[in-house]
Amino acid sequence: MLKNKHILIGVTGGIAAYKMPLVVREFKKAGADVKVVMSESAKEFVTPLTLSTLSGNEIVVGTFPDQNTNVLSASTWHIKLSQWADVMLIAPATAHTIAKLATGYADNAVTTLALAIRCQLVIVPTMDVDMWHHPATQENVVKLREMGCVIVPPETGELASGLTGEGRLPDVPIIVNTVKGVLRNAHRDLQGKxxxxxxxxxxxxxxxxxxxxxxxxxxxxxxxxxxxxxxxxxxxxxxxxxxxxxxxxxxxxxxxxxxxxxxxxxxxxxxxxxxxxxxxxxxxxxxxxxxTKIKKERVHSTSFSxxxxxxxxxxxxxxxxxxxxxxxxxxxxxxxxxxxxxxxxxxxxxxxxxxxxxxxxxxxxxxxxxxxxxxxxxxxxxxxxxxxxxxxxxxxxxxxxxxx
The missing domain is CATH 3.40.50.10300 (CoaB-like)
Structure with missing residues (x-):
């Protein structure tokens, strides 16, 4: 289903970023061409080298990528990538990132691309439970949905803080299947049925x-x-x-x-x-x-019909x-x-x-x-x-x- 599809992944600085190599690997196994952009803070949780090795493509980090890159020019990299992508996935999307996306703020590689893309944007919020339930975050999520973004809600479980609640990154198959669905259903052939x-x-x-x-x-x-x-x-x-x-x-x-x-x-x-x-x-x-409950004392034989x-x-x-x-x-x-x-x-x-x-x-x-x-x-x-x-x-x- 994903053969020759262009999947652009934006990784931001949340603890769940360490799971993104697994997501990249699943997309690659399905035949997709994957490119990754990272915020500077994402490097604190997963290395560009790891994502580059698994994706088979160089990684863009920061708003001004290396001038010596063989693929992208420093001045127009975001335009070229936005035109290349069939879908963009932002995962993990921190509360800070979601606020930026909802207000059109473009101060790093991920948020800049999110403004430039023409394809469907899939956002996977991950954060602590109280941050997720904060009215400002919920308002931003509603706004992003109204803008046409696909939101993959966080799962409930034990969080990095030690608390238990909503905020965990969904399992890899859920993320992958959501992206598959977005790509497959671009024409929404069952609309209205x-x-x-x-x-x-x-x-x-x-x-x-x-x-x-x-x-x-x-x-x-x-x-x-x-x-x-x-x-x-x-x-x-x-x-x-x-x-x-x-x-x-x-x-x-x-x-x-x-x-x-x-x-x-x-x-x-x-x-x-x-x-x-x-x-x-x-x-x-x-x-x-x-x-009423059938009590074994009421059954006067070793068998029961x-x-x-x-x-x-x-x-x-x-x-x-x-x-x-x-x-x-x-x-x-x-x-x-x-x-x-x-x-x-x-x-x-x-x-x-x-x-x-x-x-x-x-x-x-x-x-x-x-x-x-x-x-x-x-x-x-x-x-x-x-x-x-x-x-x-x-x-x-x-x-x-x-x-x-």
Missing amino acids: KIVVTAGPTYEPIDPVRFIGNRSSGKMGFAIANAAAQRGSDVILVTGRVSLPTPRHVKRVDIESAAQMHRAVMKYSKNADAIIMAAAVADFTPAKPSH LELTRTRDILLDLSEKKYHGILIGFALETENGIRNAQQKLGEKKLDFIVLNNPLQNGAGFGSDTNIVTIISKRGKIEKLKKMSKFDIANELLDRVAKNF
Whole structure:
């Protein structure tokens, strides 16, 4: 996805700057051409030599780069780089840097370039929790968003100060995927489309304490919701219990049981242009869940029987109601995958079905990668190589966009 893309990275003087070599390396591994500019204070946390070695390009530090550079002239370096870049990423962006960007202040290499660029600007704020929540910082962030900048919010965790709270640099995959999304979605090919995505497991109650569930992490569905939102669509994400942050610009609807997911999908399917069922919905639910905890003392044998009934099939109900949008299902199979997926595709009148096998290396529950086969109602079978779930999400959405 990033092959031959020009990514310009601005590094400022925050402690999280030491992680930027990892970001540079990931972009390079994906085929991008990376150039880095640094503020003088950034050198206190990461060396220009490290970033130069990993990027394969010389580093610009300060407002007046070395006159002897082979690539840039000291008087017009910012113009040349601004015209070269497909996207500019500023990370870490300190509170000081954010204030400068919001007011158009250009006193170092990073802020000067931010004024000159014509491409999308992605900003990753990192700072201590109280600095992040200060009204001035929040006002500046709002202003930058209004100016069209993409803000990747800081994560919550232990900070350099010893405090715990918002302010940490997001994980490298989050930063990389955001930039990928910006580059891919320059034309926002799903603008104005309403897409319903389901994710995660369902929990079927046995009693107030116990439930029948599954190992779904929700990562695939959340990746689809994130990618669809970045491509301009109006996304409703119906999700079971997962430990994942809500993607930006996505409306999240939390559910627990298969029945709750059924009701939510039916509600939001009205006027939806596409429904993508990535959730692992239970096929069976306890027929008579107990309203009180089942005590082992009440069970007078060494075995315990639980009567189960079938849950309602959401995809089948949608097709029987003659849903007219694009309908996509997922099939998790450990044997006879293609045959079983094709059968499900036909029975439920799907436009596409995404097949995967959790036993494959790199495709298990909770993994950040997946290996899938996309089968269309026209009979086309496409086996994709192992890739990140975000990249798979965009592969799937490419096919959705072509069918609108």
